Amino acid sequence: MGEGPIPTDDGAIEPIGLKAALEERYLAYALSTIMHRALPDARDGLKPVHRRILYGMRLLRLDPGGGFRKSAKIVGDVMGSFHPHGNMAIYDAMVRLAQDFAQRYPLVDGQGNFGNIDGDNAAAERYTEARLTEVARLILDGIDEDAVDFRPNYDGTTEEPVVMPGAFPNLLANGSTGIAVGMATSIPPHNAAELIDASLHLIENPQATTDDLLKFVKGPDFPTGGVIIESPSSMADAYATGRGGFRLRARWEKEDTGRGTYVVVVTEIPYGVAKSRLIEKMADLLNEKKLPLLADVRDESAEDVRVVLEPRARNVDADLLMESLFRLTELEVRFPLNMNVLVGGLVPKVVSLGEALREWVDHRREVLLRRSRHRLAEIEHRLEVLGGYLIAYLNLDEVIRIIREEDEPKPVLMARFELSDVQAEAILNMRLRSLRRLEEFEIRKEHDKLSKEKDGLEKLLSSEDKQWKTVARQLGDTRKMFGPDTALGRRRTTFGEASVHNVGAVIEALVEREPITVVVSEKGWVRALKGHVADLSTLVFKGDDALKLSFHAETTSKLLVFASNGRFYTLDASKLPGGRGHGEPLRLSIDLEQEADIVDVLPYQGARKLLVVAKEGRGFVVNEDDCLANTRKGKQVLGVDAQDATKVVPANGDTVAVIGENRKLLIFPLNQVPEMVRGRGVRLQRYKDGGLSDIKVFTLADGLTWTDTSGRNWTVADLTEWKGDRASAGRLPPKGFPRNNRFG
CATH class of the missing domain: 3.30.1360.40 (Gyrase A; domain 2)
Structure with missing residues (x-):
């Protein structure tokens, strides 16, 4: 401890800024994750681990139709030669390639327990076996014919492909998901036949738009089926931009x-x-x-x-x-x-459907050109060798004599018959048993056949039109293997529309409908007792708290909370705390400022009218539906200066009775009060000082009823003395009206 930093070889200590060192190292890590782990290549749709698994299996000759090999052998070879990471990481990736519920077109044919749709894991690698599928064979097709570049593996002992030839539209057909550093990718699986049809259209019409391509690609095609209920316009936007989503x-x-x-x-x-x-x-x-x-x-x-x-x-x-x-x-x-993919294997980019298909068909043309050039070079070499064989056949005795008698037969043969180095080497390497088959007719027949093929390849390489026609023909052959009439190619996911239901009915369906009694205390605590309780005398409250109000409702009810700030808040009765304890403060469920108080809580019934009133005697009628709030912040309905919203009463009747703190009673028709959605309202009663005490809406023909402090009910039928117009001062109430100025 405390010995200081370890010096470098020459004894000098080199100071490096921590910020610069961290930035450099983190950037290197980020680039490694983006390039070599999380994002697929747009050309073959594979991440490096999948590419290495397929190439490793190819080297083990695990072709479709051939024998299976233990997964442990495959994983070991891939880990040792190409992918220096944990064996579980490689095995898990291989298992996923074999699962027909995870891959729309599996690349690995697994034998044994490879997991299931329940989410159970695959058996250990020592118990399972695998080989390649026909789809994987297509992806690898031409890899030995210089179709793609190779690079040294991690320790330089062998080589691995940079990208696969990819005769199958794997990027979109099997999809891909991955999280890199600062970016992610998520591509759903699609139907291969539809992708190939769209690609053929793109080859014929290079300027095709996303809408044109969507005539062929209907949408994702998941291996587990299901129904997509996304709207066509939303899907078109997603495919055009490369970003979006699908409801399945x-x-x-x-x-x-x-x-x-x-x-x-x-x-x-x-x-x-x-x-x-x-x-x-x-x-x-x-x-x-x-x-x-x-x-x-x-x-x-x-x-x-x-x-x-x-x-x-x-x-x-x-x-x-x-x-x-x-x-x-x-x-x-x-x-x-x-659709965030590596374009050209180098640049991460979000591509549209058209760009993704364009990357693939361009790659297929590039593979065709490279394979054609490779084949052309092979043909030219063989034609040269055949020319030497023909000379040897026509001068067989002389050739044998030179080989038997000369110390260095190669330069003598080259000088005597004007042979090239390649031809002389081929004659000298020829086995004696080959002399039996060395007939002029056979040599010329092969020469003519190869010359014809060479001529065709040269025409192909010189004509872009021919190249695209050849690519289209190859795509057509692939489409036949995965057409809609094949078991693997048949579309599994269909399209539909979400059935339209009343949102209220759906929400109600999520809650069991049971009767409750809502209890609110003076200090704003709320609880819901089970059933419709009539006797609340046994209820216990905290400290000096007491009952403010209670009413019967159901678990599916909505509650309207009116506060002194003139706002209405909405609560779901199903979310109220139970009646065993003291309940919870209403403030926990709504965003009510500290200085505001709860005026009233009432069950939402729908379509009824409410009269809201401020302390100074202003108010208006509002439709109950306009009081419903969508957020915890509530909905401002009554405009107030201070926290002076005083009352909310159902507007059931034709007449309003209002009494002030000055003990003056006024009765006037309800139709004199305007109906508004929000605002300050109009004056209902005029006061010199003080404000409003209580208000009531009733039917004039039934008379005005109140309850006095001792619980007796009073009704006055003749109200002529107190009738007036809205905004009048009013007169002292009838004999027997409670001293607390409340209608009860």
């Missing part, structure tokens, strides 16, 4: 079980969702009573998916039941689209 739902059907009863059977679940986790979540929601329309959930799956949902009653609407499940469970997911 489970496929379900209604199955009659006789006597008017039914069950819902889910046959396909969304991509990437583990079935066991989905059912576990549904069971938890059932236990928490958050799915009142559902009675039971059963997993009857075997090879296929079959999740049975039993409704609570036969009259439950199946669509509404499913809508409530789509909202709360992973029966509906949103799969993001972020």
Whole structure:
């Protein structure tokens, strides 16, 4: 300890700024993650680990139709030669390539337990075996024919491909997800036949727009099926920009079980969702009573998916039941689209559908050119050798004599018959048994055949039009293998629309409907007692707190909270605390400033009218629906100067009775009060000093009723003395009116 930094070899210590050192190292890490781990190449759709697995399996000759090899052998070879990382990282990547519920077109053919849709893991690598699939063979096709560049592996002992030839549109067909540093990618799987049709259109019409291509590519095609309910315009935007998302739902059907009863059977679940986790979540929601329309959930799956949902009653609407499940469970997911790929294997870029397909078809042309040049060089070499063989055949005895008698036969042969070095070397390396087959006819036949092929290749290399036609023909051959009439190529995901339901009905379906009694204390504590409780005398409150108000409601009700700041707040009765304790302060559920108080709480009934009044005697009638708030901040309805909103009463009747703190009573028609959405309102009663005490809306024909302090009810029928116009001062109330100036 305390010996100081370790000196460098020459004894000198080189100071480096910490910031610069960290920036340099983090940038190197970020670039490594982006380039060599998380983002796929736009040309072959593979990340380095997948490319190395496929190439390693190719070297082990694990071709489709051939034998299987232990996964441990494959992983060991890939780790030792190409991918110096943990064996579980390599094995997990290989397992995913073999899972038909994870890959739309699996690249690895697995034998043994490779996991399942429930989310169970694959068996250990020593128990499973694998080989390549036909799709992987297409991706590798031509790799030995100089189709792609190779680079030294991590320790320089061998070489690995930079990119695959990729005769299959793997980037979009199998999709890809990955998180790098500062960027991520998320590409859903698509249908290969549709992608190839779009690519053929792009070859014929290089200026094709995204809308043109979407006539062929309908949308994602997930291996697990499902129904996409995204709107066409939203999908078009996503494909044009490379960013967006798709709402994917489970496929379900209604199955009659006789006597008017039914069950819902889910046959396909969304991509990437583990079935066991989905059912576990549904069971938890059932236990928490958050799915009142559902009675039971059963997993009857075997090879296929079959999740049975039993409704609570036969009259439950199946669509509404499913809508409530789509909202709360992973029966509906949103799969993001972020087509962030390595363009040219170097530059990370978010590409559109057209750009992604353009990268692939351009790569296919490049592969065609490279393979053609490679084949041309092979043909030219063979033609040269055949020319030497022909000379040797025509002068066989002389050739044999030179080889037998000369110490250095090669220069003598070259001088005697004007042979090239390659030809002389080929004659000298020829086996004796080959002399038997060395017939002039055979040599000339092969020479003519190769000359014809050479002529075709030279024409191909000189004509861009011919190149694109050849690429199109190759794509057509691939399409036949994965056409809509094949088991693998048939589209699995379909398109639909979300059934339109009243939002209120869906929300109500998420809550079990039970009677409750809402209790609010003077200090603003709220609780919900089970059932409609009539006698509240036994309720206990905290300290010096007491009952302010109570009313009957249901768990599906909405509550309107009116505060002294003139705002209305909305609460769901289902979210109120239970009645066992003292409840909770209302302020925990709404954003109510400290100086404001709660004036009243009432159940929302819908479409009724409310009269809101400020302390100074101003007010107006408001429609209850205009008081509903969508956020915790509430909705400003009555404009007030200070915290002086005093009353909210249902406007049921034709006449308003208002009494001030000056003990003056005024009665006037309700139609003199305007109906507004928000504002300060109009004056209802005039005061010299003080403000409003209480207000009531009643029907004039029934008379004015109040309750005195000892609980007796009083009714006055003849109210002529107190009748007047709005904004009058009023007169002293009738005999027997309570001293507290309240209607009771």
